[in-house]
Amino acid sequence: MSAYDDLMAHERETQALSQVAGRLGWDQETMMPRGAAHQRAEESGAMQAVIHARRTDPQRGEWLAEARAADDVARANLRHIRRDYERLCRVPGDLAVALARLTSRAQGAWAEARGRDDFAAFAPVLAEVIALKREEAAALAEGGDLYDALLEDYEPGMTSALLDEMFAAMRPRLVALRAQALAGAAPPALGGSYDEGAQMRLARDLAEVFGYDMTRGRLDKAVHPFSSGSGDDVRITTRTSTLDPFNCIYSTIHEVGHACYEQAINPEYALGPLGQGVSMGVHESQSRIYENQLGRSAPFCGWLLGRMRSVFGDIGVADADAFYRIVNRVHRGYIRTESDEVQYNLHIMLRYDLERALIAGDLLAADLETAWNDRFEADFGYAVDRASNGCLQDVHWSVGLFGYFPTYSLGNVYAGCLNHAMRAALPGLDADLARGDLSAPTAWLRENVQRHGGLYEPRETITRACGAEPDAEPLLAYLEQKFRALYPG
Amino acid sequence: MSAYDDLMAHERETQALSQVAGRLGWDQETMMPRGAAHQRAEESGAMQAVIHARRTDPQRGEWLAEARAADDVARANLRHIRRDYERLCRVPGDLAVALARLTSRAQGAWAEARGRDDFAAFAPVLAEVIALKREEAAALAEGGDLYDALLEDYEPGMTSALLDEMFAAMRPRLVALRAQALAGAAPPALGGSYDEGAQMRLARDLAEVFGYDMTRGRLDKAVHPFSSGSGDDVRITTRTSTLDPFNCIYSTIHEVGHACYEQAINPEYALGPLGQGVSMGVHESQSRIYENQLGRSAPFCGWLLGRMRSVFGDIGVADADAFYRIVNRVHRGYIRTESDEVQYNLHIMLRYDLERALIAGDLLAADLETAWNDRFEADFGYAVDRASNGCLQDVHWSVGLFGYFPTYSLGNVYAGCLNHAMRAALPGLDADLARGDLSAPTAWLRENVQRHGGLYEPRETITRACGAEPDAEPLLAYLEQKFRALYPG
Incomplete structure (x- = not known):
């Protein structure tokens, strides 16, 4: 597989996990029993941690550096992924954690x-x-x-x-x-x-x-x-x-x-x-x-x-x-x-x-x-x-x-x-x-x-x-x- | 933190993810639109891959080797985790993948x-x-x-x-x-x-x-x-x-x-x-x-x-x-x-x-x-x-x-x-x-x-x-x- 294919397979799995996290949010607003709120916070937190780790994985940067686009669709894919990855790299991890904690409060x-x-x-x-x-x-x-x-x-x-x-x-x-x-x-x-x-x-x-x-x-x-x-x-x-x-x-x-x-x-x-x-x-x-x-x-x-x-x-x-x-x-x-x-x-x-x-x-x-x-x-x-x-x-x-x-x-x-x-x-x-x-x-x-x-x-x-x-x-x-x-x- | 604490924090997050995967199964049988079956298979597969990777993470084995139980609850925790980890280690990865594919078919x-x-x-x-x-x-x-x-x-x-x-x-x-x-x-x-x-x-x-x-x-x-x-x-x-x-x-x-x-x-x-x-x-x-x-x-x-x-x-x-x-x-x-x-x-x-x-x-x-x-x-x-x-x-x-x-x-x-x-x-x-x-x-x-x-x-x-x-x-x-x-x- 090329770097582009590897990268896209990784994106696909991350996106599937994001869909699951989103559906958990839907469930929270529509179906979740009210007594489950505390446990749900841990479940959502675990999902976010997994997704964040995948998005900031340095391997993603390596694939991006090597990947070549064969057509317009591939070029657009790389544009989106590069923007997402570079944004995440610019914000120090400590600041991201501090912001998540502060905004929750x-x-x-x-x-x-x-x-x-x-x-x-x-x-x-x-x-x-x-x-x-x-x-x-x-x-x-x-x-x-x-x-x-x-x-x-x-x-x-x-x-x-x-x-x-x-x-x-x-x-x-x-x-x-x-x-x-x-x-x-x-x-x-x-x-x-x-x-x-x-x-x-x-x-x-x-x-x-x-x-x-x-x-x-x-x-x-x-x-x-x-x-x-x-x-x-x-x-x-x-x-x-x-x-x-x-x-x-x-x-x-x-x-x-x-x-x-x-x-x-x-x-x-x-x-x-x-x-x-x-x-x-x-x-x-x-x-x-x-x-x-x-x-x-x-x-x-x-x-x-x-x-x-x-x-x-x-x-x-x-x-x-x-x-x-x-x-x-x-x-x-x-x-x-x-x-x-x-x-x-x-x-x-x-x-x-x-x-x-x-x-x-x-x-x-x-x-x-x-x-x-x-x-x-x-x-x-x-x-x-x-x-x-x-x-x-x-x-x-x-x-x-x-x-x-x-x-x-x-x-x-x-x-x-x-x-x-x-x-x-x-x-x-x-x-x-x-x-x-x-x-x-x-x-x-x-x-x-x-x-x-x-x-x-x-x-x-x-x-x-x-x-x-x-x-x-x-x-x-x-x-x-x-x-x-x-x-x- | 001790190896035991690290291990338990890791287990807690894995268990939270397992709860999410379980709820996805519940959703599939109760709420999921019928046209979503194909996408759902990818979502569930991504969740299983993440959970399996966490359960087979060699770090878990290292924590297990070092962890000391302070009481009966800790002893029981380690017994469960050790059984799960050793079982996973015994089955070759190729065999697990082959079984998953075969049983699906x-x-x-x-x-x-x-x-x-x-x-x-x-x-x-x-x-x-x-x-x-x-x-x-x-x-x-x-x-x-x-x-x-x-x-x-x-x-x-x-x-x-x-x-x-x-x-x-x-x-x-x-x-x-x-x-x-x-x-x-x-x-x-x-x-x-x-x-x-x-x-x-x-x-x-x-x-x-x-x-x-x-x-x-x-x-x-x-x-x-x-x-x-x-x-x-x-x-x-x-x-x-x-x-x-x-x-x-x-x-x-x-x-x-x-x-x-x-x-x-x-x-x-x-x-x-x-x-x-x-x-x-x-x-x-x-x-x-x-x-x-x-x-x-x-x-x-x-x-x-x-x-x-x-x-x-x-x-x-x-x-x-x-x-x-x-x-x-x-x-x-x-x-x-x-x-x-x-x-x-x-x-x-x-x-x-x-x-x-x-x-x-x-x-x-x-x-x-x-x-x-x-x-x-x-x-x-x-x-x-x-x-x-x-x-x-x-x-x-x-x-x-x-x-x-x-x-x-x-x-x-x-x-x-x-x-x-x-x-x-x-x-x-x-x-x-x-x-x-x-x-x-x-x-x-x-x-x-x-x-x-x-x-x-x-x-x-x-x-x-x-x-x-x-x-x-x-x-x-x-x-x-x-x-x-x-x-x-």
Whole structure:
């Protein structure tokens, strides 16, 4: 066997172990008996130790030095493996261990502080996390920008310079759109009560309508919806609330977007470096286009109203237009994960600017709450009432995820670009959506984005699909057209 | 850290990985999407490779050579680890790999041959398995008895000499008891149809009645009932059949016996060599005493009839005595796993004698079907009608499990001894059982057997609990008393 073949066989086994570790995480959120938590921590720790030892094995470096790529697929494989291995080599083992220990403690401190709305109690631990993350970023950056070095983990090739330019174009237009939408009377929310078993049956139907292959996945309930796994075992979870069936419906469609991406990747890449979604941003583009540009479109909402009536009976909504307005209502709120299409990216930009300042050393952890609240009021037009609705709402920073937030907005921007290209390619899309027929758009996304897995770099993946470099304009035009029509002001 | 501490830390991590691999097996039988089978094989293979590499790591041998035991627990830990390591060292790596490959192929060949009732198609593959198992046994035995070397894997300390003596005492008395029971008219089976959801609710209730801790386990459906996992995550499965609710009820109680053993082991032994049931025989003693001596006793059957009536309504049974007779009906049948208490051990002795002859080289694979059918008719009094009801019914030999079968009967013998001692210690047992109160007997088993895990050798575990060496007499006396009363002849 050549060095390349040896390396790939090693990767394949490591990836198989990672799939097992991921499934253990799925089990923990869906099936695990509650008394097993302590034992599970040891089991997960043992899995992580094994996987980490394989990824940092010097033999991997030797194979990498010798391996020669025979074609584009092999070149892409080596690019992924080399990036992973070099990253691991740059961070000293002691620092990696210290970060794992600290973030485990910090997550507990964050949960406790959030429960008591007490940011001051969390600030010192957050300062420690930031100090170690700066150390890690310095090791990774090798003289370059600290924040960019962290961003690279989630969105290879993306830089803060590109993000700054993108967000600068988005922020004023979204602030203006938000102001216009919130100026008038808020539309009514959905009333009534909805059987949770019926919601789950509807969720299963919708998953299949959007092309999720249930023979290679399953849908269960969990506190926080997620998608997990790659290849032939991609599982999703959703949640139900008797008062709000949209939570279940749109969480499901969102996770189906993630899961369909994983299921559609070229099977030849399975258990290899190309056999997973290429970046957080591209992944989020799939979940968001399924959820929003397709799932919250007017024609699809018309079809969904019929499905809801057949499942739940009369839901107290006059017609398709009223239903579309309820699905797309813009309303005041503090929580990112509950936000509408207009305000969502304002949440992300706020976090992006603050985390860049924290990593740069321009903002101290102790000053985060004030900075958050000031920025929130400026962009959203109303004041944060308490820390759990403000800078304590997200788990990310406590577990060291700096550089992750902007990938959510990148996903929306990519979804905007893909939607633009897809609509040009599929003139009959609205008629299809009105019939609940998602086969054409999901096939277009499979063919143009999903099947490639990690073959191309993230930005190139979108560029190839759209025939143009990714840009915020299509998203902004889509949002302005949609929400100016809904909120003419 | 001392060599002992290093070794134990290594064992703990290996055991945590084994728990993960076991849970992957549970997932495969309960939750896995059917399209994931191929990927799962790679995932399981990767886990097995990692665990095998850790167990054969020469460092483990070095620690073993240096480690000193400070107390009885440490001595027991080292005994388990040394046995495991020395066994692995004796079998050449090539042979282990060849066996794994061959048995994987043989299992497929067995399933196909069984489907077509064609033993001749399976015989050549079985001959190959036997040849490799003989080779393995020779490597393990180091000049000793081949069969005993294989038996040691499942029941450390047990020998064929001890088994021969035990089975010689059992066979004529069980053959006579079987003849007496089958001489008269067969009692009626249960009629009617039983809702499968209601069966599962009843199964959950029964599991808790028998002391299964649902906060550290869960009950699901699977094709073949099993118990899996140790410590704080011990899961069981059962099955339902609309026509036969007893299948669900007694499969559940049987698996609860296994699971309660694992759950009751001293938590200080968790993820160590003592933190699991000490042998297959002792394990089976717990499942069998829960299922039979407790679950099929007359007073418990009286209580169970009341529970079944409250769950299913009228089940067409006149009274508690009639119900007890249905639960304990002895009837003609070919299949071991569907057998009653009287005939079950006859099934095992048949397999034990045949597999000893196969491993000794005294019986050729090609002659197995004839040998099986002759012996079956001699002991059961009726002839095997086809191979799938005869020598193709069990998967064991195809996957190389020679030496495993006798542990089933050992479990029954041990259960007989434990029942004798337990009844002496708990004079109010029948009154408790009549109330559906299992707290006293399950506490007695926890205290006298289960909590010790692997601390004592299997035989010593039973001897300590009973105050006497294990012997077939209590089981035979119990069976004769019970079934002569049911079938006075």
